[in-house]
Amino acid sequence: MDIFIRAVRALSLASGVVAAGLIALAVVVVCQMVFIRYVLNETTIWQTDFVTFSLVAATFIGGPYVLMTKGHVNVDVLPIYAGPRARWWLALAAILISLAFALVMTILTAQFWHEAWENNWRSESMWRARMWIPYASMPVGLGLLALQYIADLIELVTGREPPFGITSQTPMPAVKEAGI
Amino acid sequence: MSPTTQGILVLLATIAIFLTGAPVAFGLGFVGIAFLVLFQGPDSLRVAAETLYSGLHDFTLVSIPMFIMMGAAIGSSPAGRDLYIALDRWLYRVPGGLVVSNLGACALFSALTGSSPATCAAIGKMGIPEMRNRGYPDEVATGSICAGGTLGILIPPSITFILYGIATETSIGRLFLAGVFPGLLLTGLFMLWTILYLWRQGFRAYAADFRYSWKEKFLSIPKVAPFIIIVVGIMYVLYGGIATPSEAAGVGAAMCVLLAALIYRMWKPRAWWEILRSTTRESVMILMIIATAVLFSYMLTSLYITQTLAQAIADAQVNPWLLMGMINVFLLVCGCFIPPAGIILMTAPILLPIITAAGFDPVWFGVIVTINLEIGLITPPVGLNLFVVNAIAPDVPTKTVLWGSVPYVICMILAIVILSIFPEIATWLPDYLMGPAVGPGK
Numbered sequence: 001m002d003i004f005i006r007a008v009r010a011l012s013l014a015s016g017v018v019a020a021g022l023i024a025l026a027v028v029v030v031c032q033m034v035f036i037r038y039v040l041n042e043t044t045i046w047q048t049d050f051v052t053f054s055l056v057a058a059t060f061i062g063g064p065y066v067l068m069t070k071g072h073v074n075v076d077v078l079p080i081y082a083g084p085r086a087r088w089w090l091a092l093a094a095i096l097i098s099l100a101f102a103l104v105m106t107i108l109t110a111q112f113w114h115e116a117w118e119n120n121w122r123s124e125s126m127w128r129a130r131m132w133i134p135y136a137s138m139p140v141g142l143g144l145l146a147l148q149y150i151a152d153l154i155e156l157v158t159g160r161e162p163p164f165g166i167t168s169q170t171p172m173p174a175v176k177e178a179g180i
Numbered sequence: 181m182s183p184t185t186q187g188i189l190v191l192l193a194t195i196a197i198f199l200t201g202a203p204v205a206f207g208l209g210f211v212g213i214a215f216l217v218l219f220q221g222p223d224s225l226r227v228a229a230e231t232l233y234s235g236l237h238d239f240t241l242v243s244i245p246m247f248i249m250m251g252a253a254i255g256s257s258p259a260g261r262d263l264y265i266a267l268d269r270w271l272y273r274v275p276g277g278l279v280v281s282n283l284g285a286c287a288l289f290s291a292l293t294g295s296s297p298a299t300c301a302a303i304g305k306m307g308i309p310e311m312r313n314r315g316y317p318d319e320v321a322t323g324s325i326c327a328g329g330t331l332g333i334l335i336p337p338s339i340t341f342i343l344y345g346i347a348t349e350t351s352i353g354r355l356f357l358a359g360v361f362p363g364l365l366l367t368g369l370f371m372l373w374t375i376l377y378l379w380r381q382g383f384r385a386y387a388a389d390f391r392y393s394w395k396e397k398f399l400s401i402p403k404v405a406p407f408i409i410i411v412v413g414i415m416y417v418l419y420g421g422i423a424t425p426s427e428a429a430g431v432g433a434a435m436c437v438l439l440a441a442l443i444y445r446m447w448k449p450r451a452w453w454e455i456l457r458s459t460t461r462e463s464v465m466i467l468m469i470i471a472t473a474v475l476f477s478y479m480l481t482s483l484y485i486t487q488t489l490a491q492a493i494a495d496a497q498v499n500p501w502l503l504m505g506m507i508n509v510f511l512l513v514c515g516c517f518i519p520p521a522g523i524i525l526m527t528a529p530i531l532l533p534i535i536t537a538a539g540f541d542p543v544w545f546g547v548i549v550t551i552n553l554e555i556g557l558i559t560p561p562v563g564l565n566l567f568v569v570n571a572i573a574p575d576v577p578t579k580t581v582l583w584g585s586v587p588y589v590i591c592m593i594l595a596i597v598i599l600s601i602f603p604e605i606a607t608w609l610p611d612y613l614m615g616p617a618v619g620p621g622k
Contacts, residue, residue, distance in 0.1 A: 020453075020460040023245050030242065030430025034423065048239050051426075055245060055463075056236040059471065062464035071461040072203030072468065073519045079201040094202035101210040101472075104225075105232065112229035138233060164201055 001154060008151040009068060015144050016065025022058035026051045046127040053134040060141030064148040070165055079164045088156070091163030095153050102146035109138035181219070183488035190215055190485060204522040205465070209472035212479040219483055228475060235474030236467060239426055240346060245463035246429030247337050250410075251293030252458045253436040256451065257444045259407055260289050260302030266400035268310075269392045279320060279374045282307040283328045287367045290332025292407055294339050295462075296557050300329035300568040308573050317381070318576045320374060323584025325572075326565040327370055327591070330554035333520060335363035337414060337429070339466070340520050340553065344546045346470070347528035351543075352425050353418050357610040358543045362551070362599060369591040377587070406439050419613055466521050473525035480530070490533040500538040501600070507531060508552060508596065515556020516563075523553060547606045548596060555592050558585045 033047035066072055079090055113135040115121075121131040155161035190211065197207040209232075216224040254260075267281035267288075274280050282303060290299040304325040311321035333340040336356035345352035410432055417428045437455060440446050480486045493503065514523045528549070535545050558565050560582065569581055599605055 016457075016460060019464060020456045023249070023460055023463060024456055026242065027246060027249065027430055027433050030246065030427060031434050034427050034431050037427075038423065051242050051430075052237060052239050055242055055467065056233065058245075058460070059236055059464050059467040062460050063468055066461050066464045066468075067203075069461060071465050072205055073465055073522070074201045074203045074207075075198040075517050076201055077517060078199050090200045093200040097197055097200065097202045097210050098206035101206045101213065104213055105209065105228070108225060109229040109232070112233075135233065138229065 001158070005151045005154060005160075008147050011144055012064040012068040012148050015061050015063075015141070016069075019058040019062025019065060022054045022061070026054040026058070029054070045125075046129070049123055049125050049127045049129050053129070056134055057137035057141075060137045061144070063141050064144040067145060067148050067152070076164070079166060084163075087163045087166065091156055092153075094164075095149055095156060099146060099149040099153065102142050102149055106139050106142040106146055109135070109142060113139055183484040184492070186215070186219060186483050187480075187485040187489060190480070190483075198518065204519065205468040205472045208469065208476040208522075208526065212472065212475040215483065216479050224482070227478075231475050231478045232471050235471040238346065239424070240342070240352065241467065241470065242426035243337075243352075243424075243429040244339055244342055244466055245459060246426065246433040247294055247339055247342070248462050248466075249433040249455065249459040250337075250429065250436045251295050251298065252455045252462075253433070253440045254289075254292045254407055255295065255298040255302060256455055256458070257440040257446060259292075259404065259440070259444075260285070260299075261306050262400070262403040263289055263407075264303055264306045266404050269397045269400050272392060274375075278307075278311050278314060278316065279324050279378070280371050282311065282324055283367060283370050283374070286325065286328025287331045287335060287363065288408065290329060291335040291337070291363075292411055294332050294337060296329045296332050296554075297564045297568045299332050300325055300565045301572070303328065304569055304572045308569070312573070316378075318573075318580050319584030320377065321584075322569050322573055322576050322581040323586075323588055324370065324374055326558045326563075326569050326581065326585045327588030329565045329568070330557045330592075331363060331367060333554060333557075334359050334366065334547070334550050336360065337411070337425075337432075338550070340524060340550050341546060342425070343466070343470070343521055343524045344528055344549065347473075347525050348532045348542055348546070350546060351610075351614075354543050354610040354614060355546050356415070356418065357613060358547050358606040359550070360609055361605045362547050362595065365598065365605060366551070366554075366592065366595050369595060370588055373587050373591055403443055406443065407436065410435050410439070469521050469525055473522075476526065477529045486530050486533070489530065490537065493534050494537050500540065503534070503538055504540065504548075504600065507535075508548070511549060511552040512555055515553050516559050517556075519564075520550075520553040520556070523556075524549065541603060541607055543610060544599070544603045544606045548599060551592055551596055551599075555589055558589065 029047055029051050033044050033051070036042050036044050036047075074094070079087055082090060113132055116135050117132040123129040123131055152161070156163060193214070194207070194211050197211060198204065202210070213225060213228055216228070264282070264285045267285045268278060271277045271281040271284065285303050285307070286299050289303055290296065293299060308321050308325055312318065332338065336359050338356065338359060341355040341359060342352055344350065345355050414428045414432045417423045418425060437452070440455075446452070477486070511523065511527070514527065531545075532542060536542060557563055560566065566578070566581055566585070570578060
């Protein structure tokens with residue numbers, strides 16, 4: 001079981017690195033685009049599409065990493081003020097709801113990707129990009145998200161990890177966020 | 181089942197799911213697909229994948245991670261400290277000068293980073309101990325930082341405005357401009373209250389013979405000036421119609437990272453990775469909510485819930501100002517529980533038709549929504565800023581921080597009232613610089 005959890009965590013970390021890379025690449029391409037457009041006064045063809053696709057991909061692929069590092073915002077009133085038993089049940093419900101969403105969407109987006117692949121859909125812009133490439137980020141990201149949720153579920157049920165990562169000593173999530 | 185009953189069921193289910201502590205993004209997505217299946221059968225999910233994708237396929241959204249990166253670069257550098265020092269040296273003669281310079285530093289820093297907790301942390305870490313050392317009352321020291329941090333989502337460039345602009349198809353440039361004077365108004369109200377409060381207590385911060393030399397004053401400028409120039413530059417580029425928000429934000433982000441590296445010698449890969457890591461975490465979180473919120477509102481419109489609600493309110497012929505009051509209370513309550521990004525994306529598409537039907541300006545309403553959300557940031561139970569300030573000054577009781585924030589909350593409510601009486605404070609600048617708005621939502 002530990003090997004599974006470690007493997008999923010490694011995958012989630014890798015997904016975070018890929019997402020960060022895509023965002024960094026997007027910044028560089030935006031700067032290149034601005035340079036071509038406003039300094040050289042030439043038209044740009046692929047940049048707008050490329051940057052948009054990169055950020056869509058970064059969002060879906062980065063999802064599991066953000067989940068692993070507890071970065072998806074939630075309404076944490078009840079989890080913070082509930083007792084340990086109630087908190088455990090809340091965590092279970094929260095994981096199952098999100099896991100259900102991730103699983104259903106993985107299947108739906110995989111079908112959608114397959115359709116784009118079969119019919120060779122192209123973007124409507126001048127670049128005529130193959131749409132299956134950006135679409136692929138959805139099933140991949142959401143699938144990894146489901147895996148990370150399964151790992152979280154195992155950790156919760158086997159008591160490896162406290163619900164919502166809250167122990168009596170844990171500082172508030174917002175405080176961690178602000179890096180104090 | 182009538183759309184009204186379905187609407188109530190959606191509302192109850194959404195609240196119940198949020199309360200479990202499930203992430204806002206996945207909770208919204210779950211409600212979206214669950215109700216589509218429940219009321220329209222599994223076939224209705226055929227468009228779910230495309231809807232999820234279409235929510236993110238928008239070049240305007242590119243500005244969000246870029247502005248976040250700009251904030252992350254400035255936030256991870258000691259720029260907050262330098263900004264604070266610079267303002268203190270220039271403003272120390274003003275009564276209650278330290279609080280005033282703290283609030284000013286908060287306003288500037290939050291404009292640069294667009295993040296409320298980051299502003300509280302950066303300025304608060306310097307400002308709170310310093311104010312307490314110089315004998316300022318605890319409630320002023322902590323309350324002013326809590327309040328100052330909230331200014332970030334109102335003063336441009338603001339991610340909250342970008343989200344509102346996307347959700348309601350309102351011009352982001354116009355929204356940014358509309359935030360300028362209300363932001364200054366709020367900063368002014370905060371300062372005014374603080375000065376009055378301290379003056380009534382007979383408080384003096386510095387001995388009368390204390391002076392900073394001109395050399396000290398001018399030496400504090402070079403480190404902070406470049407960042408301010410970048411923000412002013414972005415605004416100029418946006419309103420000169422020279423570039424789109426995404427292009428301006430992209431270049432701004434690259435420049436802020438480079439400046440942080442140059443001025444603060446942040447050359448180590450570790451420092452760059454930290455900037456990139458926090459950018460990724462925050463951007464992915466917000467963009468994921470955008471994607472699933474589009475799925476959620478697709479469900480609402482395909483079940484005719486949005487339309488029925490807007491029609492019912494239009495038919496009820498409620499007095500527009502009573503309606504506005506009710507919407508404000510609703511937003512305030514939401515703001516106490518749900519983070520700003522979630523509220524804007526969920527409620528703006530529903531509220532906008534109601535607002536425009538009642539004859540209100542969508543740009544002005546964007547400002548009102550944002551001030552409401554600011555209040556949510558400093559009121560319990562999920563006021564992020566309160567937690568941050570609590571962590572900086574753990575020995576100040578939470579009760580003191582809370583009571584210290586109350587007058588600033590009243591200032592914000594006052595600002596909403598002032599803006600309701602004089603909507604021009606928000607709309608004059610965009611109308612003057614960009615010409616009068618044409619048509620609803622433009």
